[in-house]
Amino acid sequence: MELSGNRRQVTGIALVAVVVVAGVLLSPKFLIEQVKHVKQTPLLAGGLFLAVYLVRPMFAWPTTVVAVAVGYVYGPVVGFPAALCGTVMSAYLPFVAARYFRVDSGIFGRLGDSGERFFDTTGDLRGMIASRLFPVPSDAVSAAAGLSNVSDGSFLLGTAIGEVPWMVVAVLAGSSLDTLSLDGIEDNWMLIAAAALGGILLLAGPAYRAYTDDQ
Template structure:
């Protein structure tokens, strides 16, 4: 029980760090550094790796970092770099949530109860959709990346399905962000619009289509 309590405390502390980091660390300074390093591909690559590792702590969107990749490397090289970085970065909240949620169904208390309820809800969703289909649909939906990763970790989604589903579902968002970054003459957060409403609507429609079959079967079973 003490071990589980430590997991809960660690989880709450991590959420607090993310909240504070998102308030204090805006992307403007990051973009200024990136502008200075854009003509040094190797050093810029090291910067991208570091940014992807700390991105979840600052609640920065994955598309923001993909824009940096497109700006420095162009769409051809920027896309695989950004997609790999986005997928790897998403693993961090996924694994953290899996660690915090371990044993939540066997404990009592408000913290364990909340984690257990979130995990149970996610498990029902992925049981209906399947891990891979559910992950692809979740990534295509216009939802923040890190909460989706955390929910998957609490729900017991397999690591393989998480990685593949994330990589597939993030393709349209990554393409849009890399193309936006590659078209910039001056890297700035002002007026930066990588994602338009047409892409959001199209990706959302595909996500709904993926979930239509499992939703129909679930309703049919209840009847």
């Protein structure tokens, strides 16, 4: 059993290394160039976006990048639900993978124990919503939740709620563009500050209770 756990950890670490390398070698600009070619064919664009959401975790592309492209093609009415559903589906893949590689020892075991303490304090749903509001890489949050044994329901619902402000801004930005570009999307400091503040407020109550319990 221990050997099997060690193999899973080695495989998981190798997978993380592959994702990092792939993210460096293949930038989101590749996606942007393809979207420009299919903008006038919504069905073809839908197939492209489905494929992109399925492989996105392998390249560590930010979810907002894809959402901007979705908004550019479909506009806000269709683009927002499409981007939100695609983001939740895409986030679920590293969550499931991390849960598979979760073991009781080694680096994944320590990360899982730390995550479990966090979610025990906040509750699975509240912790997931707050984690999504903070401006941290989506796939890192998904992996941490998988290692922490967060329930599927709390993960999916918390991800959907927490990603709403990011998707709204990204889709609206994409729908307003005449020429698809990502300039300024990830430097929107007002959105980053507001979302982070929301995450802090969600965690304030559980953090205070945990503090008073320790006194």
